[in-house]
Amino acid sequence: MDNIIHILNGDSTLPILEQSGIKGDVVVWREMLCEGRLSIDFASDEFWNNRYTYFETEIGVKRLDYFDKTIKEILKLKDLSDYNEVVLWFEFDLFCQINLLAACTYLLDNYVKKANYYLVCTGKEKGKEGLQSLSNYSPKDFKKLYANKSPLSKANLMFAKGCWNVYVENDFEKLKAYNFNQSAKFEYLELAINQHLKLFPGTNGLNHIENKILEIINSSALAENEIIRALLIWQSTETVYGFGDLQYFQYLKKLNKYYKIEDSKYYLNNFGKTILIFDENK
The missing domain is CATH 1.10.10.10 (Winged helix-like DNA-binding domain superfamily/Winged helix DNA-binding domain)
Incomplete structure (x- = not known):
């Protein structure tokens, strides 16, 4: 039997996955990388120091709490040599898409050749109005989502890392000019980046x-x-x-x-x- 690890977009997805009966270990991604200072080298000392500072000064989260709840979870992805299958569960929105880029970047930096990588990304669904979040699905639905997961090649992970690098630079003109729609695997990324562009100051200095x-x-x-x-x-x-x-x-x-x-x-x-x-x- 394959050893499977699931990377979830947040804690709210965990009980649905658990009730679905889908096997595998779980990592919960608790970062919110669409806010606060970043650095390109994900999980470097500089990166974590930037995040420590942001969460402590802006959100009021103590360093130890941030380490225990967020960093310790993400660091579980540094060595996936025991796994044959890595499944990312994310959604269409800006919050999730930026976290997804970072997760793919980290997986590429710690790439396991024998592992198969997959993405479950919810959004459009035939017969349903509006874009769907993972919380819109039942445990039974999760089995269908898992069965229809999309394989991610190393080239797909490389594309995600390139997008991450552009995002972290956070230059309006470069973001606007970059083709975030190059990969069908990341079909909601361009939509999310267009939303991010609205977070730059407008004519009155506010976003x-x-x-x-x-x-x-x-x-x-x-x-x-x-x-x-x-x-x-x-x-x-x-x-x-x-x-x-x-x-x-x-x-x-x-x-x-x-x-x-x-x-x-x-x-x-x-x-x-x-x-x-x-x-x-x-």
Whole structure:
């Protein structure tokens, strides 16, 4: 019997996989590489130091906690010589696609010739409206997803690493010009990168998400959790960011010079209104 290891996009996928009865060891990818400072050499000392700093200063996660929950999991992928099959489980959105590029880069850097590599990436599905996340599937469905997994060649992993290098450089013009649609194996990558391009500052100095937050605050008097809920609804219908509550809380917090809080409700101040009008007139 083949020795199998599954690389999951997050903790929410784990119980579904476990209930599916699909055999194999599991690594849960808990990074969110679409946010914070990066370096091209994935898993290098410089890389982890950048991530330590980001999580500690921006998110409030202690270094030891980050190491235990995130780095220790990823480092399990450094030596896969005991495995014949490596299966990546990811989704269509920006959050997942960047993590997928990093995972492929790390797998290529530690390539095992005897292993077969596969990708399960959810998104479009015939007969279903909208793009599908892994959480939309039942344990029984997971068996079908696994049966239809797509093989990844070494050339596919090399393509992913090339895309990772361009992404980490984070140059708007280079990202815009690069052909992220070269490989059918990564069919949602171009869509995700186009979404990422909206995170560069616009005409008023704010990006797509920041302007949306000001727009939501301006539309109605809302409490913090209501603003986050509105952002998640907007995200699910109009974007492919794939962000969680935590990321949107961070965005909201950093915009504090544009709003005031009265009786737990958020309101734009004069500066915020001016900035928002400037964006609307772009």
